[in-house]
Amino acid sequence: MSRFLRVIPVKEAVASLLSVARDPGQETVRLAEAPQRILEGDIIATHDMPGFTRSTVDGYAVISSDTAGAGESLPSMITCTGRVEMGSSDPGVILPGECRYVPTGGMVPDGADAVVMIEYTETAGDQVLVMKPAASGENVVAPDEDFRAGEVILRSGAMILPQEAGVLAAAGVMTVTVRRIPRIAVIATGNELVPPTADPLPGQVRDVNSIVCEAFIRQCGCIPIPCGIVLDDTESLASAIIEAVSFSDAVFISGGSSKDERDATAAVIADLGRVLVHGIAISPGKPTIIGEISNCPVIGLPGHPSSAFIVLRAITAPLLEAMSGTSNPVMTCTSTLDSVIPSAKGREDYVRVRVTGDTATPLFSKSGLLHTLVQSDGYVLVPAESEGYEAGSEVEVILW
Amino acid sequence: MSRFLRVIPVKEAVASLLSVARDPGQETVRLAEAPQRILEGDIIATHDMPGFTRSTVDGYAVISSDTAGAGESLPSMITCTGRVEMGSSDPGVILPGECRYVPTGGMVPDGADAVVMIEYTETAGDQVLVMKPAASGENVVAPDEDFRAGEVILRSGAMILPQEAGVLAAAGVMTVTVRRIPRIAVIATGNELVPPTADPLPGQVRDVNSIVCEAFIRQCGCIPIPCGIVLDDTESLASAIIEAVSFSDAVFISGGSSKDERDATAAVIADLGRVLVHGIAISPGKPTIIGEISNCPVIGLPGHPSSAFIVLRAITAPLLEAMSGTSNPVMTCTSTLDSVIPSAKGREDYVRVRVTGDTATPLFSKSGLLHTLVQSDGYVLVPAESEGYEAGSEVEVILW
Numbered sequence: 001m002s003r004f005l006r007v008i009p010v011k012e013a014v015a016s017l018l019s020v021a022r023d024p025g026q027e028t029v030r031l032a033e034a035p036q037r038i039l040e041g042d043i044i045a046t047h048d049m050p051g052f053t054r055s056t057v058d059g060y061a062v063i064s065s066d067t068a069g070a071g072e073s074l075p076s077m078i079t080c081t082g083r084v085e086m087g088s089s090d091p092g093v094i095l096p097g098e099c100r101y102v103p104t105g106g107m108v109p110d111g112a113d114a115v116v117m118i119e120y121t122e123t124a125g126d127q128v129l130v131m132k133p134a135a136s137g138e139n140v141v142a143p144d145e146d147f148r149a150g151e152v153i154l155r156s157g158a159m160i161l162p163q164e165a166g167v168l169a170a171a172g173v174m175t176v177t178v179r180r181i182p183r184i185a186v187i188a189t190g191n192e193l194v195p196p197t198a199d200p201l202p203g204q205v206r207d208v209n210s211i212v213c214e215a216f217i218r219q220c221g222c223i224p225i226p227c228g229i230v231l232d233d234t235e236s237l238a239s240a241i242i243e244a245v246s247f248s249d250a251v252f253i254s255g256g257s258s259k260d261e262r263d264a265t266a267a268v269i270a271d272l273g274r275v276l277v278h279g280i281a282i283s284p285g286k287p288t289i290i291g292e293i294s295n296c297p298v299i300g301l302p303g304h305p306s307s308a309f310i311v312l313r314a315i316t317a318p319l320l321e322a323m324s325g326t327s328n329p330v331m332t333c334t335s336t337l338d339s340v341i342p343s344a345k346g347r348e349d350y351v352r353v354r355v356t357g358d359t360a361t362p363l364f365s366k367s368g369l370l371h372t373l374v375q376s377d378g379y380v381l382v383p384a385e386s387e388g389y390e391a392g393s394e395v396e397v398i399l400w
Numbered sequence: 401m402s403r404f405l406r407v408i409p410v411k412e413a414v415a416s417l418l419s420v421a422r423d424p425g426q427e428t429v430r431l432a433e434a435p436q437r438i439l440e441g442d443i444i445a446t447h448d449m450p451g452f453t454r455s456t457v458d459g460y461a462v463i464s465s466d467t468a469g470a471g472e473s474l475p476s477m478i479t480c481t482g483r484v485e486m487g488s489s490d491p492g493v494i495l496p497g498e499c500r501y502v503p504t505g506g507m508v509p510d511g512a513d514a515v516v517m518i519e520y521t522e523t524a525g526d527q528v529l530v531m532k533p534a535a536s537g538e539n540v541v542a543p544d545e546d547f548r549a550g551e552v553i554l555r556s557g558a559m560i561l562p563q564e565a566g567v568l569a570a571a572g573v574m575t576v577t578v579r580r581i582p583r584i585a586v587i588a589t590g591n592e593l594v595p596p597t598a599d600p601l602p603g604q605v606r607d608v609n610s611i612v613c614e615a616f617i618r619q620c621g622c623i624p625i626p627c628g629i630v631l632d633d634t635e636s637l638a639s640a641i642i643e644a645v646s647f648s649d650a651v652f653i654s655g656g657s658s659k660d661e662r663d664a665t666a667a668v669i670a671d672l673g674r675v676l677v678h679g680i681a682i683s684p685g686k687p688t689i690i691g692e693i694s695n696c697p698v699i700g701l702p703g704h705p706s707s708a709f710i711v712l713r714a715i716t717a718p719l720l721e722a723m724s725g726t727s728n729p730v731m732t733c734t735s736t737l738d739s740v741i742p743s744a745k746g747r748e749d750y751v752r753v754r755v756t757g758d759t760a761t762p763l764f765s766k767s768g769l770l771h772t773l774v775q776s777d778g779y780v781l782v783p784a785e786s787e788g789y790e791a792g793s794e795v796e797v798i799l800w
Contacts, residue, residue: 056767084603085591086590087604103656146769162614166609166612166705170606172606205570208566208569212565215562215566256503259504303505309563366456367456369545371547373567
């Protein structure tokens with residue numbers, strides 16, 4: 001393989017990765033687990049809702065014609081025959097000249113066609129004085145006024161937000177078919193890596209990328225499947241990838257940091273499937289690999305954690321969000337640079353910055369160091385056609 | 401109690417609720433569970449990181465003075481004594497006139513003080529021709545260059561994002577003390593309510609508010625504790641609230657829809673603790689109750705699901721986010737109203753709207769109906785001092 005990568009623009013790399021996104025399929029879950037999931041298939045009302053004639057106010061259920069002409073000076077006198085209790089299924093019947101107290105949400109008795117708000121009434125013994133005429137249907141909800149049997153309540157593809165879950169509960173829908181949550185395998189490779197639990201010897205480093213990937217995958221609405229650290233030889237890597245492809249919807253390999261290791265990863269992917277991209281015009285993150293094995297997208301991330309993190313944000317987030325159906329809103333702020341950001345034309349530069357008040361300070365460091373990741377508040381994106389920004393420029397900071 | 405509520409502005413209601421917010425305390429979790437949590441206490445590096453002298457490139461570790469004056473026309477000839485393997489703790493020693501191949505991230509041998517990128521070298525047998533002089537320290541990371549032992553890695557109060565989790569892994573921090581996730585009890589009350597699993601008789605309705613509250617609480621980074629449906633009498637309600645206060649950081653009561661039921665809830669809260677607010681200048685949602693029992697905030701939500709949902713968004717979200725330390729970014733769009741939104745002065749109106757292209761259509765319905773909740777994309781907020789918006793007005797829609 002050539003020493004120099006054939007790099008492609010970020011936009012093309014993302015499009016290439018999205019072209020191999022796979023449908024994670026469906027599963028049926030309890031309603032309590034449905035919020036934040038994507039509905040698969042329309043939900044149809046099986047019965048009228050609310051299913052009975054309901055009062056929208058505290059007041060008296062009346063026959064509206066009994067209140068015709070009522071006013072403060074000449075109220076209608078109507079005989080109260082009692083009180084409808086909340087939840088009662090037997091509110092009785094109203095005959096002409098009669099009314100019955102109904103609380104908000106209570107069932108309106110047969111015969112009545114309106115409810116007079118209590119604010120417009122006075123009582124004298126069992127007589128109710130109505131000061132205002134009621135129109136037929138006033139303060140009353142018809143049995144099918146919320147949803148009619150057969151009506152679509154929620155459309156396929158909708159995200160089930162809290163209010164949608166409530167409507168499903170109202171309709172008695174206790175299990176919901178939703179999009180499966182994509183499962184993303186995370187493989188770390190590199191002979192220098194030890195698990196974070198270990199005390200590294202000189203020359204060894206703890207595996208940082210696995211936990212960054214796992215947390216990021218979760219943030220994008222997917223389930224990470226940690227696959228541990230794999231030795232950096234072709235056989236170990238190939239068998240780990242074959243296994244990961246068999247049970248996941250995408251495979252992230254946080255590759256070694258040296259060129260030899262990256263080439264080994266690309267060779268294994270090419271051998272098992274195909275390599276779509278090897279090299280992206282992005283800094284940091286240039287040696288990223290995008291491939292596909294058995295209809296499963298496989299991404300080879302750079303070994304340096306800070307590079308891997310930028311690639312997660314810029315390249316893989318669109319894949320994860322497309323597969324999970326979620327989206328992380330991007331938060332930004334406008335700041336003034338306090339020093340220059342130089343950038344080479346032809347690549348997108350993701351420059352980490354710290355934000356203090358209205359000021360953004362670029363944080364540069366040697367590659368492979370971690371501290372800029374936790375000391376930065378976000379990054380400034382320098383487009384491929386730009387040569388950077390002067391000190392004093394106003395820039396948009398994309399916050400972590 | 402008076403029939404008419406003493407209403408207070410939304411801002412005051414939120415401030416009142418925040419004034420009784422309680423600290424959920426701390427817990428220690430495994431690093432894998434730490435992402436998205438709030439760090440309690442500074443994290444200090446216990447050792448230098450990376451802990452050894454590391455190469456940032458693929459190249460040859462050299463003594464920089466051996467490359468003085470090197471150029472393409474007159475390269476320095478240096479004897480290659482071998483190759484440092486990734487992860488090797490014994491990279492050997494470099495003597496004057498010697499160099500050794502080091503991959504990116506590999507350990508730099510003792511004696512060497514720089515690494516020459518492979519791009520600036522050629523090999524001839526065991527001789528390496530260096531075409532460019534290396535400065536001392538070039539392409540090399542010092543053992544304490546990322547973090548020094550004793551240095552603060554992460555400050556107390558930081559949200560642990562994926563990259564922070566990575567740095568904790570690098571530092572070997574396997575358990576993290578974080579803010580406890582607030583637990584919010586959810587009580588439904590109303591004699592008309594049946595569980596969503598039941599077939600309601602006429603006059604009964606399925607409990608919608610519990611699942612809306614539970615999903616919303618989760619969205620705000622808290623853990624909902626479902627407490628079921630409680631009969632609408634003082635004793636049942638009081639004992640349910642006493643129990644809920646004992647194990648939770650806040651109690652949400654989705655109260656009955658009638659005035660009598662709401663007054664009963666307020667009376668029980670007043671009896672067990674104190675009522676801070678009963679009545680907010682918000683529509684829908686006016687009969688909301690804010691109280692405190694044994695240092696635990698207690699909120700009485702309106703009975704109508706659509707009113708309860710608006711109160712969850714407008715009043716309780718700031719409490720949940722303050723206690724959990726998370727924040728849900730507010731997404732908005734600018735739209736043109738296709739019909740008038742009338743509003744009474746003196747209250748904030750939350751008018752649900754459907755958004756189609758650039759147009760927002762206000763959705764009005766009788767109180768207690770659910771369909772506007774799932775047919776709307778968000779709401780337009782009419783401030784207390786406004787009398788509404790004309791058709792054709794440009795408005796900001798706050799999306800769900």
